[in-house]
Every structure is written in C-alpha cells, then in structure tokens.
Amino acid sequence: MDANIINPFINATMNVLGTMASIKATTGKPYLKKDNVAKGDVTGVIGLTGAANGTISVTFDEGSILQIVSNMFGEEMTVLDDEIADAVGELTNMISGQARKELEAKGKIFHAAIPSVITGKGHKVIHITSGARIAIPFETEKGSFTIEVCLEG
Amino acid sequence: MDLSMKILVVDDFATMRRILKNILKQIGFTDLHEADDGSTALEELKRSKYDLIIADWNMPKMTGIELLRAVRASDEYKDIPFLMVTAEAQKQNVIEAVKAGVSNYVVKPFTADQISEKLKKIFG
Numbered sequence: 001m002d003a004n005i006i007n008p009f010i011n012a013t014m015n016v017l018g019t020m021a022s023i024k025a026t027t028g029k030p031y032l033k034k035d036n037v038a039k040g041d042v043t044g045v046i047g048l049t050g051a052a053n054g055t056i057s058v059t060f061d062e063g064s065i066l067q068i069v070s071n072m073f074g075e076e077m078t079v080l081d082d083e084i085a086d087a088v089g090e091l092t093n094m095i096s097g098q099a100r101k102e103l104e105a106k107g108k109i110f111h112a113a114i115p116s117v118i119t120g121k122g123h124k125v126i127h128i129t130s131g132a133r134i135a136i137p138f139e140t141e142k143g144s145f146t147i148e149v150c151l152e153g
Numbered sequence: 154m155d156l157s158m159k160i161l162v163v164d165d166f167a168t169m170r171r172i173l174k175n176i177l178k179q180i181g182f183t184d185l186h187e188a189d190d191g192s193t194a195l196e197e198l199k200r201s202k203y204d205l206i207i208a209d210w211n212m213p214k215m216t217g218i219e220l221l222r223a224v225r226a227s228d229e230y231k232d233i234p235f236l237m238v239t240a241e242a243q244k245q246n247v248i249e250a251v252k253a254g255v256s257n258y259v260v261k262p263f264t265a266d267q268i269s270e271k272l273k274k275i276f277g
Contacts, residue, residue, distance in 0.1 A: 015262060016261075016262045019263065019264060020172070020261075020262045020263075069168075072168070072172060073175070083167065083168070086166055087166075089166055089168075090168040090169050093166070093211065093261075094261045096240065097239070097240025097241060097242050097260070097261060098240070098242065098261075098262070100242070100243060101242035101243060101260075104243045112211070112240075114165070114212075
C-alpha cells in the first residue's frame, strides 16, 4: 500500500470532520478489502480521473454519521434520512477535494465527479476499477466509518 | 457590511446550503435565498435583485464557474459580488475562477470565521 496515496485521504478526513463537525476521529490500520459489503449504513462514492482512474467511498455507521451531521447542523439528528444522505454526499465531496489538494502537491492531479450516495443495512459498494481496494477504518466517540480507495494505474 | 443585503446561496447539496445559511444568520444576515445549481440561480437572478452570490463549483446542469461567467457577461448582474465556496482546492481551479472574475474564494471545509473574513474583504 502506497502511503503517498493513503495519507492524503486520512489527512483530508481528519481536516473535514475537525473543521465542519468538531469531531476528532482516530485512524485504524489500513488493510486490503476483499469483499463488497459496506462496513456501515450509508456510503458516499465519488469517481476520480487523472493521475489514476478509480473511485473513493466513505461508509458511515448510524452512530458516527448521526453525531457528525448533528454537529455540522448544530441540532440533534436521530434518523438516517434524506438529510443525512445529502450530508454524506457533501462530506465525500469535501474529503475528495482536500485529498486531491494534497495529492496535487505531490505532483498527482486528479479530477472528481459529483458524488452518489447509497444507503441501507448490508449494502454493497462495488469499485469497477481493477486496482487494489484499500480500506482505512476510523473510530469516533459514537461509532465508526471506513474510507475505501480504489485506484488503477 | 450591510446586514440587510439580499444573498443567494447556490449549492446542489442541501447540507451545504443549510450550513452556509446558518453561518450567514450568525453573522447577522436575514435576507437569505437559495438555488440548487447555476441554472436555477440564473432564474432567481431574473426574478429579483441580489447583492451577493455565494456558489459552489461542482454542480449538475450548470456549474458554479459557468454561473460566474454568465453573471460577469451580463450587463444586469456583472457587478454582483461573487464568493465561490468549493471543495475544488487545486491551483488551476483558483486561477480559473480569478480569471472569470470571482470576488473571493473559500475552500471547503471552512469555519464561520473564514466566511466572515472573506465577506469583510469583499465589502470592506
């Protein structure tokens, strides 16, 4: 696993959650993910092109995303609804943007599409590209979430 | 800064429109309106006179940079201050926005203080 690719996504995630939601997440050990089952209840996916082609996804469990969005809005969110799904799309967009900024400084220019969001217990996230799927687990006070990065080339 | 100014917040994500409007309300603005992409923003501009546009870059149908170019090309709207608030943080994007006539540029994620500072820079 290339730390030059993984670290910008870890840094971006910490920055986005710290700035927009005042949440400090702790990072677990990145691993190669073999199956397609999402590690949570709601996923944001965004396509990347440029220095390499692929997708990144961010999957939150209910506890983590309700806390994150509650902090972002300044009011308690209690249900995984369309507002939460919309927020996951925007969080994915921001994480992608911050990571691409750091990757640009390393000479890798990426362009991003508009994110999509998938919800449901046990939903699947299938990255079409053939590259290795690197999963980065995070823990927050109220739950966990995972970033998957799948880039080919 | 005139807190009674009419502001149009343009973003395809309701989350971001809500966060921006919350921040603008905290600053003291009250006349806040929203649109979910560039084309609906242009329709809104035709309906009413605005004092500030705050827009995202990446949006379906009509992007923020296309909206900015359309605004600057219009005799009627060309002088409206335009704050870009976007996840697009790469140098090329900032240069493109400056060339298109953006008034200022905020990279997501942002704090309320950063939005406030940028508005002070625009309005003096």
